[in-house]
Amino acid sequence: MRAGPKVIRNRLGDIIGCVDSISFAQGRVRVEGWSRDQRLYLLMKGGDLPVSDRFARGDVPTGSDLAEPGFLIDAPWDGNALRLACETAGRVRVIDLPCPGLWQRRVRMPIAALQLVWLGLRNAPDVIAAVGRGDEAAHARMRDRLGLTTALTARTRDLPEDLFATSPVTANPGPAATIIVPIYNAFDLLPELLSRLSRHTDVPGRLLLVEDASPDDRVRPFLCDWIKGPEAARLPMQVELLENPENLGFIGSVNRAFAKALEHPDPVILLNSDAMVPAGWAARLLAPLSDMDKVATVTPMSNDAEIFSVPRIVCRSDLAKDQVDALDAVAATLSPPLARADVPTGVGFCMAINRGFLEKLPGFDTAFGKGYGEEVDWCQKARALGGRHIGLASLFVEHRGGASFGSAAKQALVARNNATVARRYPSYDAEVQDFIRADPLSAPRLALGIAWALTLKDTPLPVYLGHSLGGGAEHYLARRVQGDLARYGAVVVVRVGGDRRWRVELHTPDEVLGAATGSTDTLRGLFAGPGARRLIYSCGVGDGDPVGLPAALLDLVQPGRDAIEILFHDYFPVSPSYTLLDKDGHYRGVPHPGTEDAAHATSRPDGTPVSLDQWRAEWGRLVAAAETLVVFSRASRDIVAQAYPQAAERLRLIPHDDTHAVPRIPVPATGKPGIGVLGDIGFQKGAEVVAKLGGVLNPERQSLTIIGRVDPAYAPPDHVTVHGRYALDDLPRLAAAYGIDRWFIPSIWPETFSYTTREAIATGLPVFCFDLGGQAEGVATADNGHLLPLVLADDPHALAQALIRLPKSPEKQTLDSKAAE
Known part of the structure; x- marks a missing residue:
């Protein structure tokens, strides 16, 4: 049984949480949701269970005082009633949770049997392959559909097979534009900001630098010298410095520049002084204004830009020096149709604005003071006039946010101005949450997230190849991933054995992003960017084309730059029968090439037969390329050495020492074995x-x-x-x-x-x-x-x-x- 959602309200009736789902299976209950309460308890007949598994939730409405409002409960269930106790500041509320009744438990088995029959009929080809031929890929798909897969899972979406362009994407020469850069302090960022603008801007027009009476007396002289120097002369546009006689604030400075920009018929680009642009940025940013109907604004992806953030949506991630260029190089390869999505709002750190809409709305509302939220207000007004806002994943611009305002000042401004936005546009917050849940930019976000991970450190990024079957190999992999996250800050897991051949997971310390694809070319595209990787084969059982798996993995690495490690959780690299059982289900030792036992042969997806000799030849390529081969017992070491004697010197015996703590069990006094x-x-x-x-x-x-x-x-x-x-x-x-x-x-x-x-x-x-x-x-x-x-x-x-x-x-x-x- 599954149930949910169930809203959690306080005594005033305000929503302060939600039980998203409740599921009962195999004698356990699983409850997921979020709550702003400080403490939660699951009340059961056998005793209360404090809820300790709390975590951040990016989809929770803003304003929560609790940094980690999400919760997960997974506990044994004895069939009795369940209640959730929520406590804050000594106040306790108790919520009854829906449980299956006796009649539901009585009818569940026959209903499940009928569902199993229907599933078998609907998936007859996989049933025949799994039972008749022992096809492990079919077994894996059936386990997945039956809910028997216990692998670490992510929020998985489809990864389009045409995510990457088949030929280099080049933006047409952009129209003339007016680029507006409001400047207040942040002196240390100005040289890089202006240097990047000089080197990377690819459209004609005007650059308006608005100096807002910065207290830092180095800023204005630097700008006066810069506009006369060689970097300004290199720009394909005129440069003008607007010097505010007194501090007008962000909105006042931008509105002054808007009035100047409206003297020309060109679109406008609003760019923060802490935004670092990559090569060829402006033409790409402007393209949707002319390519798509009624587009009011265009915002690129970034490391710190709310719903446009990479790798985690609405979460900031700092970048290493020049990492923006590596990420943008990947962004530029994304297929233009799949790199664009309608969004609830633009974000003003780097935002192209349609001049037609700017004529109708010629300034930001000064009610927002020194800034924050003013572009949301403007964008909602533009939507009311029929304007669309586009998120552009084919451009990545770094945002080093917070350089002009301290964090405390920013938080105060954000809180006040968010209240104004919520009052003016009551449905806006729900639209943002809907966007976050649906995330139409999830596929390019994952691609850019992997590029971010690959260039995060100088050390190679761990990339694991795992299956979807659960078991001991999965427990081991989960622990390795957690350890590597602490060392590297990110890990990628590629899984086989699902409905789509490849399921790609980007693990960060706080979240797992996942998407699936049947295209090996798309998988290769995800890893085509810069950065070194360490490919770690954990298990490939369940793959639809296992004899082709070694070649696919070798395509993901570059000799001399990347490393390969093979973990022998089973004997798949030794035989298609990964347990080494013969066709009759018996173990008779290590099979050798030339054997006629059918269990140690297989076929390609097109039916081409594959002998054990061919299997060993293909997997032998991966074994030969690996610098390390890890076995976990003496028995497995001896078996692998028999199959691949040339690799014996590279075998490392590392017994598991991370088994779970298990309580001692007294012998029951039943007298009955x-x-x-x-x-x-x-x-x-x-x-x-x-x-x-x-x-x-x-x-x-x-x-x-x-x-x-x-x-x-x-x-x-x-x-x-x-x-x-x-x-x-x-x-x-x-x-x-x-x-x-x-x-x-x-x-x-x-x-x-x-x-x-x-x-x-x-x-x-x-x-x-x-x-x-x-x-x-x-x-x-x-x-x-x-x-x-x-x-x-x-x-x-x-x-x-x-x-x-x-x-x-x-x-x-x-x-x-x-x-x-």
Whole structure:
């Protein structure tokens, strides 16, 4: 069940928050939303849960005193009523949260079954490919549609396949224009501002510098000298300095220049003295005024320009020296139709203005004092006259905001003038929030965000290739991403296995921006800009064209500049059967080229067959290019070395040391053996083994419980409990509830490392697993570990006896098939 939204109001009826969504699944409840309250608690029958996961929300209306109003609750749910308590300054309000009723829970299973049948019929080709041919890409798509994907997700949108222009974009010679630059103090910025204007302005017309009686006595003499010097002479336009006899403020200075500009028939560009323009900027900025109907203003993208900000919308990001040029080089490659969008307002730091609208509205409203909000007011008046405002992503201009006003002064002005805007235009704030949610500039914003990340530091940017299947590899990747964010400030993750081949995520410390595309050319375009990267292959299982994946990844890096690292979370670079299981589902060692087993062959999307020899040749290119290959267990090191002996010297064994803390579990006093299977299990994780084991157990004398989820194709008998999703902190309660006194890790492939095994060992209960792979390495060295011969996977009766009859000696020992009889 999903519910929401539910508005949160204070005692005066004002909206101070919202529960955006509530969902119930697999014995857990997830509540998302925002609130300006200082403290939140989820009230449950089993006890109150303080909400500690708070974060910033860019879509929350302005004026909140709480820097991080967003909240997320993910907790076990026992089926009882839920309430949210909101507390501020000692006042507590309690909100009832909608929960599924008993009748809803009773009908959910048959409805889900019907939905599953319908999904199977609607996606018959993927079902056939997944079940009949073992196609991992089809499996991944089906898992995604069934909601079984647990990978770290972003707010994902479609990335247009024609995002980048197929040929260089050149703006036509722009019309003449009047550029207005109001100047007040900010002396240290003037040399770079004017130098960039001199070098990069590409249209004729006039440059009006308005000096507003700056207290800094260096400013006016500098400007008087500059207009007579070589940089001013290099400009393709006339230069005039307007010297205010007294301080008029920003609005007074701009209005004086507007009156001067209206003496000519040209459009106007308003440019702050802290705006740094790139090459060829003016013609691009002016182009939409003539290319599109009824355009009143055009605003470029920037690092600090409210809804035009990159990488995060409405958030400022400082740039390194000359980083603006690298970002604009990418902006200039964007396809013009996709780089333009209608926006609620322009932003005056760099804004082209249609002269026709300026004639009707010849000045900013002086009610806004020294500035801030005046361009919003002007833009809303222009909209009332039929004018459109355009955001232009094909131009990037740096804004070093706040150089003229201190932060305290700015905040006071913003608060006062925002109130004026809200009073005059009651729907404006909602329009801005709607724009932020829809973000029609999200695709170019992501492209520019990646360019920002690539040029953020001198060190290479981490770029991960991951899948969409969840599991241990995803947990590891999430931790690596968090660590790299602290070091680099940004990380990019490219995922395969969704409905579109590529899902690209830009991770910043506060947000994840995501978009998906089926075009490899578009993916390549995202990384075509300057800057070094470190490409880290984490896992490519689920890709629609896995034999072509190494070549696609190699296209993203430049030899001699970029580095490659391969993480062996599975054996996909070794065989299309990433678990190394043969077609009959058995592991018989490392497959070698020439094998005829169909599991180790595949085909291209067009049906072209691919042998293991061809597979190793293509993946061998990536292995050969990698400077580091990381394995997580001795077993995986030996397997990779057998497949790629030429890479043996570059293999680095780095066992995971970041497993989660798991509470110890006392042995329940039930006297009835209770076998627990921990984690989500598919075929290779032993789902069929568990189903057959359940079939031979006597539920009156033994119990079998899966703490996790199971592939529906291998559903166990009805007396076997499938709990669903869980949190590690829940394990003691779940073990007691289900009478679990031992764990069974049923995986039938040589895992490279098993988080689940380590977590089971940490509980202190006996742990059984088959004698292979990384899972056996963990169990073999644990005092509560017990190894089982792999042959028992095909003998459920003997397996049941081995699991039920715990060894009498506390010493570690291996149970062979004879002892299990």
